[in-house]
Amino acid sequence: MNAVEQEILKVIVFQLADKEYAIPLSNVQGIEKLMHITRVPKTEKYVKGVINLRGVVTPIIDLRERFGIPVSDNEETTRIIIITTDEMEVGFVVDSANDVIDIPVNAIEQQPEVVGSNEVDFISGVAKLENRLLILLHLDKVLNPAE
């Protein structure tokens, strides 16, 4: 969003179920393979727990759970995307993450059409690119537990 004035927004593309999502590259600190997650009791269901990210205890959110998508078994391609915002550092569990692409800013529609399901609340826009449809996540809303 802070890149609205810019022509191009660099994003990381990841998959959840059959949809493709995007997070601005500037918010992504890294992508990790699935590692041991320590469960933290009495937290929301989508909070998988915490991991040791090079000495920093980092909370992990399962985006499938967060968006109400049925959980799949961990597969080879499952990744943890480490997100940093001003206030916090968290990891998102996603089905796979492999693309960094440039989205022309004018391809982003701020008001998403009906995408269906629960994740509507977490979307800041939709980018249409040739034959792909990328859903841009609204990080603050995803990270705000009292949604």
Place this chain on the structure above:
Amino acid sequence: MELNQYLEMFIEESKEHLQSCSDNLLELEKNPEDIAIVNEIFRSAHTLKGMSATMGYEDLADLTHKMENVLDAIRNEKILVTPDVLDVVFESVDHLEAMVMNIADGGDGKRDVSNTVAKLKRIESGEPVQQNAVELAAAEVATTTLVEQNSPELDYDSFEKTVILQSTEQGFNAYEISVTLRADCLLKAARVYMVFDILEKNGDVVKSRPTVDKLEEEQFDQDFKVALITQTSVDELHSKILKVSEVEKVTITQLTKDKFITSASAEAATTIEEVRENENPIVPQQKGQEESVSQKTSSPTKHATSKTIRVSIERLDILMNLFEELVIDRGRLQSISTEVKHAELNETVERMSRTMGDLQNIVLTMRMIPIETVFNRFPKMVRTLSRDLKKKINLEVIGAETELDRTVIDEIGDPLVHLIRNSVDHGIESPEVRRANGKPEEGNVTLRAYHSGNYVFIEIEDDGAGINRDKVLNKAISKGIVSKEIASTLSDKQINELIFASGFSTADVISDISGRGVGLDVVKTTIESLGGNISIESTEGVGSIFSIQLPLTLSIISVMLVEIEQETYAIPLSSIIETSIIKNSDILNAHNQKVIDFRGKVVPLIFLEEIFEVPRKEQIDQDYHSVVIVRKGEKLAGLVVDSFIGQQEIVLKSLGNYLTNIFAISGATILGNGKVALIVDCNALMK
């Protein structure tokens, strides 16, 4: 101008200078005759003034300047050092501190100090600050303001004046040189540089107008003035400067002592006698200067040992995190090398392990700072308090060099302030009472810090009245803190502990300083939240000792690791009393609560598995349970776990900003295998 980058440095340095001012002022109070101390204070104030003016904090600079004037007068023995004068100077330092704090908090450093400024002015002009102030001062001080107006061409501040005067006495000449550049001069800054270059080769530049910075930025018209101390003759200087191209005119006037001190103003005539007298003080002062020179030769060694750089605590945390990663990798490497059985590899891994051990110590001690940073504000505080309360108190500080983790240092200040106020207010009696009780009028408060084991002890000892057992008991009963029945069974120690109960205050008159009854319980809570504890020893009529025990660091704690199914949890050793294995048949039911009989006490059982909702693969009925008996205050509880792993020192980590307020979890740590283990908050489990 981009001053922001200097702001932090400015704040830190200002604090240091103010601290040095306070320290030296206290020193001065003990030795009012020692001019070297005044010089020291003056130097700090002067630097502070310069810095704050540069940073654009006019109020700060202004007040410092006023204070400086007074100090200067003291230095020149125009004002006697009296407690009243010092009060005002202390007050100024307090204001300055408040301003700096305000700047540090993002404010503009403005503050209404007119009252203090007025007082400073009154001192400076020799009027009594308070009615009972020394009248003598009045006559003596008259010249201070005078000298201010006296400066011939350039305005010299007191320090520069001293320098010039001393140099002339030592056979140097002081000149004021006025240089005019040609109107068509293009590279003014370059010419200035060349002139300064010549001057500095021939002597010392004391002052210039405009300032050197402005000259370098070409912020002047065509002429500038410089004060120079030199042995070179006027003619030589003149011709040398004229050799610089584009210099149009050079005027050199000599600064003689007389010309320098006296002024043409009419007032001077009446006080000229005194001015003459004042030339004498310069001689002893020079001696003082020499003394301080000899001190200086010794002081660099002192400074050399404490050469420091500032590193933000975040960076140290990062260093620590990375280091832990290394420790984990080292573990892996060790196990690989034992498998491979390669002699050279083994040796290298062992060497690396040892080096890392040393490294770990260094990383940990890097976060330690001397408790001095907290202690050094107390002498001034006690001084102010004792004057307010009209008591005579001597504060002794022992072990200020004792080192503690930065995080503990940050937290411990307020509780200590409270305890010291408490000792000064409630502990030490008034001089009359002390005399009547056959004690010396001056009370002693001792602040002591020392290491012992993995703990730091801080003690506040006073030789005051001590705790009056009956008074405390009556108060506690009247406030409903204990019942009469229980009261009679309490031991002395337990009674002393009562003063930490909330809503307790023994002072007959509630004073401004302490005694609103909100203090000591807060102190206790704060200290306990730091993982420490506080105890009192008191003998009525003889005095009290408040003793605080604190962990060396908050970032490393000893824990007991336990296992529940596949999950590992850490229970802080500080809350554990003991561990035990109990039989199923030992578990009793009381009011839907499973309890055990533990050494004659009924202890409720808490099944961590239920609390933490640990997923069980299969339900196993065990005949035996592993129980960790934990304590919160007087209460006990038994935490039921699957098995004990063992005791370990761990590094405490937060769960981050996303996960806050997790029930019964106080934090996390990273285990040797690289996995995260959660730390159990026993206090939350025992409501």
